[in-house]
Amino acid sequence: MxxxxxxxxxxxxxxxxxxxxxxxxxxxxxxxxxxxxxxxxxxxxxxxxxxxxxxxxxxxxxxxxxxxxxxxxxxxxxxxxxxxxxxxxxxxxxxxxxxxxxxxxxxxxxxxxxxxxxxxxxxxxxxxxxxxxxxxxxxxxxxxxxxxxxxxxxxxxxxxxxxxxxxxxxxxxxxxxxxxxxxxxxxxxxxxxxxxxxxxxxxxxxxxxxxxxxxxxxEGVHATAGPKECILDADLAGILAHEAIGHTTEADFVLGGSVAAHYMDKEVASPMVSLVDFAHHAFGETCPIPVHVDDEGTPAEDTTIIENGILKSYMHNKESAAQFETAPTGNARAFLFSDEPLIRMRNTAILPGTSKLEDMIASIDDGYYLMRPGNGQADTTSEFMFAVVQGYEIKNGKLGKAIKDTTISGVAFDLLKTVTALSDEMKWVATGMCGKKQPIPVGMGGPAIKCTVNMGGR
Amino acid sequence: MELDRDLVESCKEALLKKGADKAGCILVVQEKTEFTVNAGKLDLLRTTETGQLSLTAIRDQRKGSLTINDLSASAVETAIDETLGLAKISQPDEANDIAEGDSPKTFESGPSHPDLPLMQERLTDFLEHVKTHHPLAVLDQLIFDFTRSSRLFLNSKGVDLQEDKGLYALSTMFSSKKGKKSASFNYTGYESQNLEKPLDQCGSIHRLISENAKQIDTEVLDGKFQGTVLISPDCLTDFLGMFTGMLGDYPLISGTSPYKDSLGELIASPCLSLHSRPLDPEIATGSHITRDGYIAQNTSILDHGKLETFLLGLYGSKKTGLARSLNNGDCWIVDPGDQDFEDLLKGIDRGVLLGRFSGGNPNENGDFSGVAKNSFLIEKAAVGPALSETMISGNIRDMLKSIEGISKQRIHFGGAVLPWIAIGGLTISGK
The missing domain is CATH 3.30.2290.10 (PmbA/TldD superfamily)
Known part of the structure; x- marks a missing residue:
């Protein structure tokens, strides 16, 4: 070429x-x-x-x-x-x-x-x-x-x-x-x-x-509907970071009515939570989708969206950066040659904490360990829905029966305020494809997080 | 770009000459002119030209397929060799085949060029209409385009079909804002071969933007109940997609479709008739040619609740021994019911008027659950407050059998004609 x-x-x-x-x-x-x-x-x-x-x-x-x-x-x-x-x-x-x-x-x-x-x-x-x-x-x-x-x-x-x-x-x-x-x-x-x-x-x-x-x-059981204390494993933390928080902080969505328009410099999550859209490297390794220069020619840099629970930045292209009187962040990406660059995430992750996963599970009397998402959607209000295709009951601090397919939902900015523990293991999901006028490959990641989630089910 | 018939002919001949037993070639050329509105402002005019050549070769029942968009002589020559190479390394499968045809046919629909001044006028008027009539609305994105496409299908079993089509399409995503409060976004679309109607009168656009302003303030449902869900026409497409997804090649070949033994049986309420009619005058988007290269025909998927057809392509049909679908299974038309929308509402004691469903794909058994977005509580036959954090769950197979009524009113989307459908016995849960 x-x-x-x-x-x-x-x-x-x-x-x-x-x-x-x-x-x-x-x-x-x-x-x-x-x-x-x-x-x-x-x-x-x-x-x-x-x-x-x-x-x-x-x-x-x-x-x-x-x-x-x-x-x-x-x-x-x-x-x-x-x-x-x-x-x-x-x-x-x-x-x-x-x-x-x-x-x-x-x-x-x-x-x-x-x-x-x-x-x-x-x-x-x-x-x-x-x-x-x-x-x-x-x-x-x-x-x-x-x-x-x-x-x-x-x-x-x-x-x-x-x-x-x-x-x-x-x-x-x-x-x-x-x-x-x-x-x-x-x-x-x-x-x-x-x-x-x-x-x-x-x-x-x-x-x-x-x-x-x-x-x-x-051989599993149906999950019980309603709010439950849960451990979202890294796969689900990643999709939460991308779908429910990430999209609301893309500057074009902010201009288009996202609830995050009013949250800048405010507490939007537990102080334990930090969320970053990494450009190309994180934790000393190459990210799943490294973007060094975006499709507007801007050198791509990490964007810290939430730092210790406070909303710190949106993701920008050149035009939105001009409107917000800030610097572009290198998030303008196009999928095909015939596509115009749009503000897109790159490698969006919740940063790991210090807890051990087994201790987090042991701390729950009646809840769920949710391991793998199906598809997911979120709203400009940060209300989200993710299918869950793999998970287990937690009873008295121990994993119980597997659960059948279910759905979780909630308001992400509310959910992040219920976070009480983050595991010390960071895991990337490298198979993600995001849809927003055009499809685009994305990376998503995070640790396991302990929080309260609204379960679907029967 | 022009449709190059000679190129397609020469590809077919070359594939056969180099060893293919059967060869098929499809050339698609397309030019799109697109206006984009972002955050309420018209800020992009985009024109794209594309051409795509798809080659298929079958040799000793082994199949290879390849698609390129570089139509230069050297790229095409390489593609021909690579297609044959793909076939050579594949495994023999009796189900690998190409469509059979007889006489050449050309189908034409829609204008050959966009009426750009009228497109701009319609769009400007619409933006003004939104400002005037929907002061709380925020048009997050609106895409209004015209696409002229030409497709040529040629194969070694006599298929010679061409389709030239011009189509206007509008899609928009919007929300509403009042102070610091936002409504959930919603979206809709409309397609047409002309620009006769102002955009605010197309499909469900005006109604949905109006409803969205009432969704800024929401209530969280307390508890859980079994109730009736009145599904709006926009939202109905999601559920019809889940249902028809169980009738295609993969679930039937793998044997995981719950309907695999149900052809000819009553699987839905007798009040439901669902048709796939690409050639219907009410449909603007229909294709005259199936994906496999057959001439498309209108068909019924459900006739008064009875399953009339699976939606198998040629490969799926040969693999399962079941009949191939007469079209691509899209362009849905649901017959109108016998009740006015208001009467449907009057019959609901407690339930949800479902504007949008944000849910996962159903599992292979048909179980689904998801969030009711842009939706209202129905209590004692009246539309109540807008809802948030409300989940709907059920099973697609059970839903089809639990229809309580279908509205006389339908929305014409250009690609589908759909009513409101009331379905009982679904689980509705809040916090």
Whole structure:
């Protein structure tokens, strides 16, 4: 793909604030259902786009081609579009940001071909078939996405990035009392397949654990509806951080009516709670979705959203930063070449505490240990709903029976005030995909947290 | 971009020449013109061109599929070889096949170009309408676009189908603010082949924005009860999606669909008829061609409560031995009921008028639970306060059998025509 430096000569087409981006998304998907190959496909989507204008009058144009003539054409069209909206408007200027860099997370190992990937999936499927013969159905999905971008802006940013993600999803289903019960699990994260997975055998222990949880779930009980003291394991803490708090503090949502508009510098959580949207590194390691330069050319920096229970910052692009008279945070991201950058989270996490998980469980007389979320949604009011697909009762400080699928809900800013303990273990969930006009891969994380949650159920 | 028939023909021939027993090619070209309103301000005009070529090759019952959008000669040549390579490494499956066709056909609908001045006028009028008539409303985002698309399906079993379509689409997400208080956001959409109507008169937009202002102040429900949920047309799409999701390829192939043995049986209240009618004049979004490359036909999914069809594609059909669906299973039309909305309300002693459902996907058994958003308590046949932190739970299969009434009034969304449906026996719980 074209490197950012190769775009430099197209800067002569820029007359106003302009971003010129060349991007290619390459995805591989293999799906086995009960051993049959239901999908064996490769999808490559690439092209170039230009965004021109700023502060209330943006023009955007894209084409599925790359090259100087195309760049000239799309910059000119984006400029025309911006002028349509700019008539009679004067709405200030954008903050200046400039950086250069190459952020390449490609593997240095020899690449595997599609046949080897298919054989890998078959290896997992064969293990499940052999070791868990009572399953009603099994699904193995292997999904890779490489996002490759080159960016040139009129403010002088030149940046190239290749951010790959490789995932394997396994869904197991068995019959219990004549009804199907299922449990899925996702594995993998940042990196091309060769950097994430070695052999199918490396996943066998995790598959065994998944199966054991499924069997317990099939024999499980329905959760009791109502408020309960719970431990949300790291997976659920991560989705809480992202869906219920993170979205309310994206500056475009703040301008669009989010309840967080009135909470700046106020106590919104227990003083134990700090929440950060990490740009690329955290706790000495690379985050699941490292963003070094955003799609407006701003160097990406960590955004501390909540510090010791106090709301400290929103996430910004250039335009919202100008409106809030602050600095952009590097949160402007686009999914496809044909998408405009939107304010998006990157790697959003609640910071770990000092408690031990086993002590936290032991401290609850009657509650639940909620381990894995299904899908989740939240509101501009911070009211949220998450499906819970794996969890256990806690009775007298000990784990009890597994629970069947349920839902939890509440108002996140209220829930965070009920937090009484945070475990000392930090775990990232690297399989997240966020939807907001466009999809985008995100990282979510946290420790286990002890809090009061409104349980769905019967 | 223009639809390049020669390119598609040459791909098909090349796949066959290089060893495919069966070959299929789909080219889609699309141009979108989109206005975006953010936080109440029109701030983006976006034009995008896309082209996408999908290739399928089957050799010795082994299938490979590949999609690219770089249509240069060298990229296409590489894609042809890679598609055959994918087929070669796959496993043989008798269910791998392509659609069969006879004579070439072209379908056309909608305008060929957007009426940009009228789009801008409609949008400006709508923003003014919201300011004037909904002073508490905040348009978090509104997207108003026109998409012109052309699709060409060619394969080695005689399919030669083209569809050229122009469509206007509006989607909006909004909330309301009064002082420091905000209502839960809500959203809706509308699609049309013309711009005859002002935007505030499209679909359920005016009603939902009006209702949203009444949702700034909410009450938390105390306790739990079994009651009736009056599902609004916007929200009904979620539940119909959960139901039709149990009729597709995956749940039937894996054997996990609770309806796998129910074809021809009464699985819902006899007052419910649900159709999938892409060709209906009331539907603007319908496709004349199925995903597999067959000519689409209208069909009924539920006829007076009886399951009339599964929603299987060609692969699912061959895999299960069951009939393939005559269309893509979308473009839902629910027959109107025999009661006015007000009469439906009068029949409810205690329940919820459900505006939006924020819930997890149901499990394979059909159990679901989620939060009632943008919703009101119904008490003694009257709409009461807006609710917060209220959960609804039940089972999709039981719901379909527990319909207490369907409204005469329906909302035309362009992609669906849906009424209000009252369903009894659902668990409604607060704090």
């Amino acid at each position: 074209i490197q950012a430096s190769e775009l430099r000569k197209s800067a002569s087409f820029f007359h106003d604030y302009t971003e010129l981006r060349v991007q290619q998304n390459k995805s591989v998907e293999i799906a086995l259902v009960n051993g049959d190959v239901m999908r064996n496909a490769v999808n490559t989507t690439g092209g170039s786009s230009a965004r021109v204008g700023g502060c209330g009058a943006w023009g955007f144009a894209s084409a599925p081609e790359v090259g100087t003539k195309t760049f000239e054409r799309i910059v000119e069209r984006a400029s025309r579009n911006a002028k349509v909206l700019a008539k009679g408007r004067k709405e200030g200027s954008l903050p200046e940001t400039r950086t250069e860099g190459c952020f390449d997370y490609a593997t240095e190992k020899e690449r595997m071909g599609q046949k080897e990937l298919l054989d890998f999936a078959r290896g997992i499927d064969a293990y499940i078939l052999k070791n868990f013969p009572n399953l009603q159905s099994r699904v193995v999905v292997l999904r890779n996405l490489d996002m490759e971008k080159s960016l040139l802006t009129s403010q002088g940013t030149e940046a190239y990035s290749l951010t790959p993600r490789s995932l394997i999803y396994v869904d197991m289903s068995l019959m219990s009392e004549g009804q199907p019960v299922n449990l899925f699990e996702g594995f993998g994260g940042l990196g091309q397949f060769e950097d994430q997975f070695t052999t199918p055998e490396s996943l066998f222990e995790k598959l065994q654990i998944q199966y054991e949880h499924l069997v317990k779930k099939a």
